[in-house]
Amino acid sequence: MSSTLPSTSRSLPIALIRAREGVMAPIREMLTETGITEQQWRVLRVLSEHGLLDTTTLAERSSLLFPSLTRIAASMRDKGLITQTRDEIDRRRQLIEITAAGQKIIDDRTSQSTQIVDDIKTKLGTDNYETLLDLLGLLDISSND
Amino acid sequence: MSSTLPSTSRSLPIALIRAREGVMAPIREMLTETGITEQQWRVLRVLSEHGLLDTTTLAERSSLLFPSLTRIAASMRDKGLITQTRDEIDRRRQLIEITAAGQKIIDDRTSQSTQIVDDIKTKLGTDNYETLLDLLGLLDISSND
DNA sequence: ATCATTTCCTTAACATGTTAAGTATCGTGG
């Protein structure tokens, strides 16, 4: 007779939103100075880590939906942060690569970004931090079990 | 000299996004049948739990930004899910209340919603589930420590 | 080769996230 929903104060979706907000607040603050958005930062991070990528792979690795990435990539191209080229073998594919200007943003902010993450680890404790990442991984659809 | 960012595959913000996506997917599926969005569902949940609320409190409890709630409330009013009245004491305040039609949505979906949450608990194990909520709470700014 | 299907991406439309500016009301010191 489970006729009552759990209190919203103990709701997992809401807890995830609030935790994300807590984590992103200092990062967003940093990015405001840089003039890029959180999503653009994610794209730069992935491109910096993996090099040349097609749009599908990039969308997956940066956890962006395809239509969002289309717009974001166009904006980043206009800003000179990435280049878009067509795959000559499979002309449906688009290949995206980070530019020197894009890489410079990463380089300039790496130290600051690392500090923010360290602060969070300290706040939670390293063990808890790792536990949290593991538990979140269990909820991830794309890494199915 | 921490000159390298953590791999994006072990990034907390991205893990939070993906976990949220995993949790919300079945809920969103349920809500599609109902014809309301995830945020509207949250508003209904909070109103059902707490009764009459002013906009500020409602925004906070449903984890929505004020401008978003303004739009969402207007849309929900037009759908007949809530009522908006002005506070006669403090005429700046707006009081929002769930309607019978809104409550019916909650009632109709409570069982299904509970089942979804139970599935997640089972997937993680109850202990892990509680641990996860606790850890997420530590990241929440609004519940500062 | 040709047509249907699939794959990769773009566009469109609407809702929300986010920041900033604007409006109306309240409370307070002078």
Next chain:
DNA sequence: CCACGATACTTAACATGTTAAGGAAATGAT
């Protein structure tokens, strides 16, 4: 009572989330 700042919301503007439809290139069966 009045000017002032604070509070509670609204609007605006732009970026993203989300779903659906569309377009172009590859693939496979005939």
